[in-house]
Amino acid sequence: MNLRITEIFYSLQGEARTMGVPTVFVRLTGCPLRCSWCDTEYAFHGGESRDLEAVVEEVLEHGATHVTVTGGEPLAQPECRELLRRLCDTGLNVSIETSGALDIADLDERVSVVMDLKAPGSGESERNRWANLEHLGAGDQLKFVLADRRDYDWARMQLDQYNLAARVDEVLFSPAWEQLPAAELAQWILEDHLPVRFQMQLHKLLWGEAPGR
Secondary structure (H helix, E strand, C coil): CEEEEEEEEEEECCCCCCCCCEEEEEEECCCCCCCCCCCCHHHCCCCEEEEHHHHHHHHHHCCCCEEEEECCCHHHCCCHHHHHHHHHHCCCEEEEEECCCCCCCCCCCCCEEEEECCCHHHCCHHHCCHHHHHHCCCCCEEEEEECCHHHHHHHHHHHHHCCHHHHCCEEEEEECCCCCCHHHHHHHHHHHCCCCEECCCHHHHHHCCCCCC
């Protein structure tokens, strides 16, 4: 069983609950979405066909306790589900970063899902698969990347309409890089007393736009 892999690298987790934790990243190639603020366009095409077992072995060689499967959109490759299962079998803490446009049903229950809901500013909000919300649990997280006040108001409406804070471990609000001033988003969250976690992309603060970090 093979997967198309853009890169495997060891770095600090830049987002979500384990921000700052040393983590191995497995970046799968391909994505059906074209979000306006995407920072991994280099993963849309190319990559290298790798045997699944070889991928797991390389992850283990780094000696980390956490591994994140990301993209692109990792679930665009059907074999991703088996990769997640085998990574869980090694005893690692396994998470997946997914756009929310593809079905997350039947993922291994040991996997922590970090799922986007695409705001209008992404240009892909019509691709949100709302049925995925039913498959999220207490160990999962929802992420909103926001480019402006319109995106923020939209996200706040979804927060209320779907009672998102009660569905998942954390709801994450993040400013789109170099589009929405971080302090402005932080102030809106405080003014509205939202039950969300403000976050910035740690890896970009440390290393800028460098890929593979």
